[in-house]
Amino acid sequence: MRPPTASPIVTKTGESPPSAPGAPVVLSANSLRVRYRNGALGILDVSVEVKVGQVVALFGPNGAGKTTTVRAISGFLRSEGARVIDGSVSLMGRATTNMEPSRTARIGLAFVPERKKVFASLSVRENLEALGQLPPRAERAAAFQRVYDMFPILWERRRSQAGRLSGGQQQMLAIARGLLTDPRLLIIDEMTLGLHHSLHEPLFDAVREVAAQGTSVLLVDESTGFALDVADHCYLLSAGRTRMSGPAEEFRGSELLAAGYVDAE
Numbered sequence: 440m441r442p443p444t445a446s447p448i449v450t451k452t453g454e455s456p457p458s459a460p461g462a463p464v465v466l467s468a469n470s471l472r473v474r475y476r477n478g479a480l481g482i483l484d485v486s487v488e489v490k491v492g493q494v495v496a497l498f499g500p501n502g503a504g505k506t507t508t509v510r511a512i513s514g515f516l517r518s519e520g521a522r523v524i525d526g527s528v529s530l531m532g533r534a535t536t537n538m539e540p541s542r543t544a545r546i547g548l549a550f551v552p553e554r555k556k557v558f559a560s561l562s563v564r565e566n567l568e569a570l571g572q573l574p575p576r577a578e579r580a581a582a583f584q585r586v587y588d589m590f591p592i593l594w595e596r597r598r599s600q601a602g603r604l605s606g607g608q609q610q611m612l613a614i615a616r617g618l619l620t621d622p623r624l625l626i627i628d629e630m631t632l633g634l635h636h637s638l639h640e641p642l643f644d645a646v647r648e649v650a651a652q653g654t655s656v657l658l659v660d661e662s663t664g665f666a667l668d669v670a671d672h673c674y675l676l677s678a679g680r681t682r683m684s685g686p687a688e689e690f691r692g693s694e695l696l697a698a699g700y701v702d703a704e
């Protein structure tokens with residue numbers, strides 16, 4: 440494997456991703472209602488759509504249902520003993536409601552969870568190799584090269600234990616793991632939570648690059664300033680429902696966002 444290059448990486452199609460309005464839909468989640476094992480409703484009515492090449496941001500106060508929504512979409516609700524009890528999810532036009540994560544992964548979804556992002560005792564390289572669905576052997580070297588090109592620090596630290604990386608580097612590693620499978624949709628929950636402010640911009644830059652290469656991104660992040668800069672489209676959740684959705688420009692002056700997501704039911 441050669442060290443990272445500065446050369447631009449080719450998109451999946453070899454062309455720029457189509458602009459969003461008429462672009463094909465990658466994810467469609469409609470009127471989702473989720474119940475946890477203890478009977479609590481995690482979300483009551485949430486709809487989210489992501490098109491090819493888009494970065495979509497989900498905002499909302501604590502407990503609004505952002506994590507529940509992305510778990511419902513990715514299939515990781517099951518590990519929390521929860522299920523979608525109403526509404527539907529489709530990925531790349533295929534019905535995936537309550538589908539297990541290994542199957543949503545095969546359809547082209549990669550999920551970077553809020554917690555437990557990396558194996559702390561394994562090296563950076565081993566973390567990448569420990570992926571359940573590594574690309575076929577013939578494509579593996581190119582896939583590793585692609586993520587090392589995006590995050591050169593991971594190449595430099597490829598023999599370091601992941602647990603010894605900084606929080607920002609661990610987040611990069613988690614994103615790199617997601618990207619190894621060349622997904623159609625990358626979902627990142629709380630990308631910058633707990634990270635020093637100086638790390639926010641490089642991570643958002645990486646998101647922008649991921650989308651430019653043709654992988655759509657659905658992002659949950661409290662760093663609304665950067666998220667609005669990078670996102671094409673946004674959703675604001677409140678008390679388990681979609682309160683507002685629209686292009687990022689419409690959110691910039693939003694009183695609801697500015698008011699710190701007040702739950703004004």
Ligand SMILES: Nc1ncnc2c1ncn2[C@@H]1O[C@H](COP(=O)(O)OP(=O)(O)OP(=O)(O)O)[C@@H](O)[C@H]1O
Nearest residue numbers: 475479480481500501502503504505506507508519
């Ligand atoms: N494992 C669980 N069991 C039961 N209820 C849960 C569970 N996880 C979340 N909930 C409930 O689901 C609702 C939505 O929580 P969720 O974590 O999705 O919100 P969030 O917007 O991601 O908030 P935060 O930013 O605090 O993570 C809350 O009422 C929460 O108490």
